[in-house]
Amino acid sequence: MAKRDYYEVLGVTKGANADEIKKAYRKAAIKHHPDKNPGDKEAEDKFKEAAEAYDILSNQDKKARYDQFGHQAANSGGGYGGGYGGGGGFSMDDIFSNFGDIFGGQFGGFGGFNGGSAGRAPVNQGSDLRIKVKLNLKEIANGTTKKLKINKMISCDKCKGSGAKDSNSYSTCSSCNGSGHVTQIVNTFFGKTQTTKACPTCHGEGKIITSPCDKCKGNGNIKGEEVIEIKIPAGVGEGIQLSVSGKGNAAFHGGINGDLLVLIEEEKDKYLIRDGNDLIYNLNITIPTALLGDSIEIPLVEGKAKVKIEPGTHSGKVLRLKGKGLPDINGYGRGDILAVIDIAVPSKLTSEEKSLISQLANSASFKKAECSEKQNIFERMHNFFR
Numbered sequence: 113m114a115k116r117d118y119y120e121v122l123g124v125t126k127g128a129n130a131d132e133i134k135k136a137y138r139k140a141a142i143k144h145h146p147d148k149n150p151g152d153k154e155a156e157d158k159f160k161e162a163a164e165a166y167d168i169l170s171n172q173d174k175k176a177r178y179d180q181f182g183h184q185a186a187n188s189g190g191g192y193g194g195g196y197g198g199g200g201g202f203s204m205d206d207i208f209s210n211f212g213d214i215f216g217g218q219f220g221g222f223g224g225f226n227g228g229s230a231g232r233a234p235v236n237q238g239s240d241l242r243i244k245v246k247l248n249l250k251e252i253a254n255g256t257t258k259k260l261k262i263n264k265m266i267s268c269d270k271c272k273g274s275g276a277k278d279s280n281s282y283s284t285c286s287s288c289n290g291s292g293h294v295t296q297i298v299n300t301f302f303g304k305t306q307t308t309k310a311c312p313t314c315h316g317e318g319k320i321i322t323s324p325c326d327k328c329k330g331n332g333n334i335k336g337e338e339v340i341e342i343k344i345p346a347g348v349g350e351g352i353q354l355s356v357s358g359k360g361n362a363a364f365h366g367g368i369n370g371d372l373l374v375l376i377e378e379e380k381d382k383y384l385i386r387d388g389n390d391l392i393y394n395l396n397i398t399i400p401t402a403l404l405g406d407s408i409e410i411p412l413v414e415g416k417a418k419v420k421i422e423p424g425t426h427s428g429k430v431l432r433l434k435g436k437g438l439p440d441i442n443g444y445g446r447g448d449i450l451a452v453i454d455i456a457v458p459s460k461l462t463s464e465e466k467s468l469i470s471q472l473a474n475s476a477s478f479k480k481a482e483c484s485e486k487q488n489i490f491e492r493m494h495n496f497f498r
């Protein structure tokens with residue numbers, strides 16, 4: 113879905129200051145407020161659109177990025193797991209929790225706004241767990257499966273997560289008469305508004321445990337451990353976070369488990385340096401090899417390969433082994449291995465060697481030799497660092 117210009121959404125000019133932006137958003141939010149336009153999908157969309165525009169334009173960093181790069185940049189959170197990117201937009205709950213203050217006293221009790229629904233019971237949510245997994249180059253190249261024992265909150269096996277001794281261990285919550293939510297009448301800008309929120313006594317469950325499970329003390333979850341198999345796709349890199357749904361901490365009273373977040377770390381390889389999907393190898397050759405040529409073995413991710421050094425090879429030359437790098441995580445082919453030639457120069461010579469080299473230095477070929485690739489040096493550096 114193409115997005116409208118945020119300035120246009122709020123009806124302000126690009127030069128508008130923070131106060132003008134805030135006022136414009138307030139105006140738009142009041143106009144399109146769902147309480148004022150019940151059941152009007154278009155008004156709801158406009159309300160959300162204005163909230164999104166305000167979120168970006170009221171934040172100096174996001175605004176600067178948006179001004180420079182447009183929608184995509186402004187919404188990308190910088191790294192993985194960044195909030196509401198990609199056009200999903202805001203939920204009503206987000207809007208009220210993020211910008212409730214903007215309405216000031218005028219909108220009083222919007223905290224409990226539930227999109228007009230008759231108080232859906234909140235579901236207990238277990239917290240997310242974070243772990244780090246270190247991978248070597250071979251595992252990154254092929255993808256791997258890791259079996260890890262993880263300490264976490266697990267569902268209580270005795271009560272199956274309910275927290276109650278048995279099915280008769282409940283009584284109906286007297287605060288909400290079992291409905292799980294309580295209703296309040298609030299005076300707002302538009303007159304009296306009915307708001308609904310989760311019952312604070314029973315946490316929205318509608319019932320109270322009278323005899324709790326003795327193993328989990330009525331919580332439904334206990335400290336424990338679980339062996340979890342984590343499938344890691346080929347081509348991942350340092351800092352990438354994978355999410356394993358439902359493998360985080362078990363929730364209070366048998367709610368929804370949190371997620372397991374797996375942060376990838378790369379083990380440094382002894383020989384190959386990663387550059388995106390390419391791998392760089394520093395290929396040291398001797399002066400005689402540079403002059404006379406040879407066939408030399410170099411390490412791959414797995415195994416070895418022979419590369420041919422042409423006679424008269426210069427330092428800095430790059431030999432490209434196509435497709436011997438890492439697979440792209442999104443399946444766009446494979447990178448290469450770039451073997452960068454470095455000519456090893458001995459730092460000490462015997463007097464005999466010195467005299468031999470001196471003789472060579474005066475030979476015709478040595479005298480007229482020049483750095484024939486001089487003109488390419490910038491190009492080669494560019495290739496190397498790209």
Ligand SMILES: [Zn+2]
Nearest residue numbers: 268271325328
């Ligand atoms: Zn229990």
Ligand SMILES: [Zn+2]
Nearest residue numbers: 285288311314
């Ligand atoms: Zn209740």
